[in-house]
Structures are given as C-alpha cells and as structure tokens.
Amino acid sequence: MHIYILMGQSNMAGRGQVTEQYAIQQHSRVRMLNQAGEWVTAVHPLHFDKPSIAGVGPGLTFGMAMAEADPNITIGLVPCAVGGTSIASWAPAVYDKATHTHPFDDAEQRIRKAMETGNVKGIIWHQGEGDSNEKSAKVYLDKLQKLIRGVRALVGDPELPFVAGQLGRYRNNYQLINKELDKLEATVPHTAVVSSEGLWHKGDGTHFDSPSASELGRRFSEGMLSLQHNYLGAMEKSAGWELLFDGRDPNIRWRSISNDRFPKEGWTVEPGTLVLLPGRMGRDIITREQFTDFELVLDYKLADSANTGIKYFVSELKTVEGKTALNGPEFQIIDDSKHETVRDGKSPETSTGSLYLLYAPKNKVLNEPGKWNRIKIVAKGKSVEHWLNGKKVLSYERGSDEFSKLVERTKFREYKGYGEASSGYILIQDHHDKAYFRNIKIRRLDGK
Numbered sequence: 001m002h003i004y005i006l007m008g009q010s011n012m013a014g015r016g017q018v019t020e021q022y023a024i025q026q027h028s029r030v031r032m033l034n035q036a037g038e039w040v041t042a043v044h045p046l047h048f049d050k051p052s053i054a055g056v057g058p059g060l061t062f063g064m065a066m067a068e069a070d071p072n073i074t075i076g077l078v079p080c081a082v083g084g085t086s087i088a089s090w091a092p093a094v095y096d097k098a099t100h101t102h103p104f105d106d107a108e109q110r111i112r113k114a115m116e117t118g119n120v121k122g123i124i125w126h127q128g129e130g131d132s133n134e135k136s137a138k139v140y141l142d143k144l145q146k147l148i149r150g151v152r153a154l155v156g157d158p159e160l161p162f163v164a165g166q167l168g169r170y171r172n173n174y175q176l177i178n179k180e181l182d183k184l185e186a187t188v189p190h191t192a193v194v195s196s197e198g199l200w201h202k203g204d205g206t207h208f209d210s211p212s213a214s215e216l217g218r219r220f221s222e223g224m225l226s227l228q229h230n231y232l233g234a235m236e237k238s239a240g241w242e243l244l245f246d247g248r249d250p251n252i253r254w255r256s257i258s259n260d261r262f263p264k265e266g267w268t269v270e271p272g273t274l275v276l277l278p279g280r281m282g283r284d285i286i287t288r289e290q291f292t293d294f295e296l297v298l299d300y301k302l303a304d305s306a307n308t309g310i311k312y313f314v315s316e317l318k319t320v321e322g323k324t325a326l327n328g329p330e331f332q333i334i335d336d337s338k339h340e341t342v343r344d345g346k347s348p349e350t351s352t353g354s355l356y357l358l359y360a361p362k363n364k365v366l367n368e369p370g371k372w373n374r375i376k377i378v379a380k381g382k383s384v385e386h387w388l389n390g391k392k393v394l395s396y397e398r399g400s401d402e403f404s405k406l407v408e409r410t411k412f413r414e415y416k417g418y419g420e421a422s423s424g425y426i427l428i429q430d431h432h433d434k435a436y437f438r439n440i441k442i443r444r445l446d447g448k
Contacts, residue, residue, distance in 0.1 A: 001118030003076040006059045008127035010083030013047035014057020016210030030063040032077045037113045047079040056210040061217030072390040078114045080107035086130040087143045122161040124220045128177035137176035157234040159190045161227035166196035192223040229272040229438045244440040247272040257284040274437045286425040293445035296377045305338040306433035313424035317415040329419045330356035353393040357410045361393035
C-alpha cells in the first residue's frame with residue numbers, strides 16, 4: 001500500500017457540500033484510515049475533525065488520481081487535518097486550545113499506525129487561513145520547514161515528497177501566505193506548490209466549494225507525481241536502487257549507440273519524461289555502464305501503433321561475416337492493439353513482453369493505449385524474468401539448449417554467442433516511433 005498523509009486545516013479536512021454526486025465517489029484501490037485506525041473504502045468526508053461540518057475536501061480526488069496513475073498499487077489516505085488550527089499548533093507536544101487537540105502528536109499516532117501496513121510515499125498540506133496576517137506570515141515558512149523536517153524524520157525519509165496547496169485567491173490577506181509558499185520549492189528540496197487559480201469558495205469566503213476542492217485534489221496529484229517520477233525514496237536507496245534517468249539530464253547515464261554523447265536530435269525531455277521522437281533521427285541509446293546481475297524497472301507509454309524495445313546484456317558480437325555489432329536480448333514493447341505485425345493476437349513472440357522472436361509472454365495485462373505501463377527485467381546469472389504491470393510473463397535460461405535452438409531459427413543465429421554475454425549495456429531502441437519513458441531504475445544484484 002502507498003500511504004499519503006493529509007495535513008492542514010479546514011480546507012484540507014473539507015467543507016464542501018456532500019451532494020449525491022460526491023457521496024457515491026469511491027475507487028476500488030483507494031482506502032482511508034478511519035477514526036478507529038481501520039482501513040476502509042475512502043469516501044467523503046475523509047476527515048472527522050469536526051463531524052457535523054466535515055465535507056468534500058481534496059483528499060479523495062487526490063487519492064483516486066494517484067490510483068489511476070499506477071494501476072498496480074493501492075492508495076492509503078491518512079486524514080490528519082484539523083480545522084481552525086494555526087501552523088504554530090503543528091509542532092510536537094503543542095496543545096491547540098481552540099480545537100482541544102494536539103495536531104502533530106495526533107497525526108504522529110495515525111502515521112505510525114498506517115506504517116504498519118505500507119510505505120509512506122508523500123504528504124499533501126493545505127493550511128494558512130488562520131495565519132493570514134502580517135505577523136504570522138513572517139514566520140510561516142520557517143515553521144513549515146520545521147514541520148516538513150519533523151514528518152520526514154518520523155517516517156525515516158529525509159526526501160519524502162511534500163506538496164502544499166495555495167490558499168484561495170478570493171481573499172487579499174490569503175496572499176500573504178501564498179507569497180511565503182512561493183518560496184518553498186527553492187528553500188526545501190523535494191517540495192512542490194500547486195496553484196489555487198480559478199478555485200472558488202462555497203459562499204462563506206473561506207472554504208472551497210466541492211468542485212474546487214476536487215479540482216485542488218487533482219492538482220495535488222499532479223504535484224505529487226511530478227516529485228515522485230524519477231525519485232528514489234530512502235528505502236529504495238538502502239536497497240541499492242539507482243536512477244538511470246533523473247528527469248532532467250539523460251546524458252548523465254546514457255549515450256548514443258554510435259558515439260559518447262547523448263543524441264542532439266530524435267530524443268527530448270519533457271517534464272520528468274524521456275521522449276523518443278518519431279523519425280529515427282536520434283538512433284538507439286545505451287547506458288554508459290555495463291551491468292551483470294540486475295533488476296531493471298521503468299514506465300513506458302506508446303503513441304498509436306508505436307514499436308520500441310529494451311535490450312539488455314548488449315555487447316559487441318561478431319557476425320558470421322566477421323563484422324562487429326552491439327546487440328543483445330530484447331524485451332519487446334509494441335502497440336499490441338494497433339501495430340499491424342501483432343494486432344489481433346498475431347505473432348505473440350514479437351508482442352509486448354516477449355523476448356523478441358524467441359519467447360512469447362503469458363498471462364500479461366496491458367493498460368489501454370495511451371496509458372502508462374511498467375516493465376521489470378530481472379537477470380541473475382543465466383536466469384532472466386520479464387515482468388509487465390506486476391505480473392511475471394516469461395522466464396528463460398540464457399545459453400540453455402532450448403534457448404540456443406530458438407536462436408538458430410531466427411536472424412540472431414548470425415551473431416556468435418547471442419544473449420550469452422556475462423555483462424552488457426542496457427539499450428532503448430529507436431524504431432521510428434514516438435514513445436515515452438520515466439522512472440528508469442536499476443538495482444545491481446551482484447553487489448558491483
């Protein structure tokens with residue numbers, strides 16, 4: 001379970017009207033930690049700070065958007081917001097007289113309970129209406145920094161993503177806090193601030209109406225995803241994971257197959273995403289390092305009818321004609337529904353998830369075209385596994401009799417020792433078509 005902490009005051013807790021439209025909102029993979037500390041299906045209202053007035057807030061829409069962004073996970077929401085609290089109350093051992101609560105301490109108990117079930121992946125925060133005066137605004141950023149450090153220390157992740165939401169733009173004094181929030185991203189790493197532009201109140205001049213609260217939740221998800229993509233949490237780092245793409249500069253870990261530079265054409269970077277452009281102007285790219293035993297994961301998305309692939313154990317191989325070429329086994333990625341070579345179930349050994357031309361995948365689940373999919377390749381010694389969206393779709397032994405016989409039936413028989421290198425590069429194939437890649441991570445299983 002991917003756990004998210006919801007903190008702040010009344011606009012995080014939610015005060016929008018729970019009409020029939022919002023009362024039926026839920027998602028099969030979005031849960032909430034209720035007041036009794038039990039995981040239940042998340043519905044409006046998520047919070048119970050003030051049961052008689054709690055309503056629609058941004059949390060449920062946030063959770064639903066996060067679930068839709070990754071079909072392989074369950075989202076756990078931990079409501080901790082308390083309406084009417086100032087940021088001064090969000091510190092350890094501080095009692096808030098107005099609400100008769102210990103906001104930070106109470107949140108800590110709920111967070112610890114949630115962590116028994118899953119990993120905390122981020123925090124969303126909306127607070128500041130009660131601090132929208134000159135005196136409080138001057139110290140707001142400092143107190144917010146201390147809060148972020150405190151929660152990150154609590155969950156054991158100094159880089160835990162933190163997303164704050166701007167206050168509504170319908171009150172002039174709220175802009176005092178928004179000006180301070182504008183400084184957050186440059187001051188605290190792994191933070192983001194989402195806009196409140198166009199959002200409106202429910203008539204009281206303070207609280208977002210239900211459509212605005214829901215829209216803010218969607219914006220929170222966009223901010224969270226922008227921080228999480230190409231991001232390693234503390235647990236991933238301790239497990240040995242490395243980023244092969246940091247979301248900004250692919251030249252650090254990748255180069256052209258033909259020279260030592262990353263291609264100037266044919267590839268580009270969009271926010272957090274490595275994009276292969278159509279036209280085959282950039283050619284294949286390979287990692288700057290070679291890998292032996294490894295676990296590789298990445299997310300990909302294809303344009304209509306697109307074809308690409310991930311090769312591994314890529315090494316210099318001699319052909320029967322005495323020429324040398326870089327090649328290796330390929331995890332095929334192709335538009336199964338539209339590409340003419342594989343649609344309607346044709347040629348399963350060249351469909352997505354296959355070991356191209358050699359082994360067909362079994363029991364695979366693909367997300368609909370235009371959606372992100374996640375692949376995983378696990379290589380340990382001669383054993384290799386292909387995974388797709390959380391399911392193992394094939395496994396094989398490099399160099400086995402079966403493998404060698406299959407190679408002999410294909411064009412790969414021209415390469416001596418095809419697929420049998422002890423180490424090699426990772427390669428992303430440029431096959432004329434547009435494709436998107438993110439969250440490219442690798443873990444060395446050989447300790448090297």
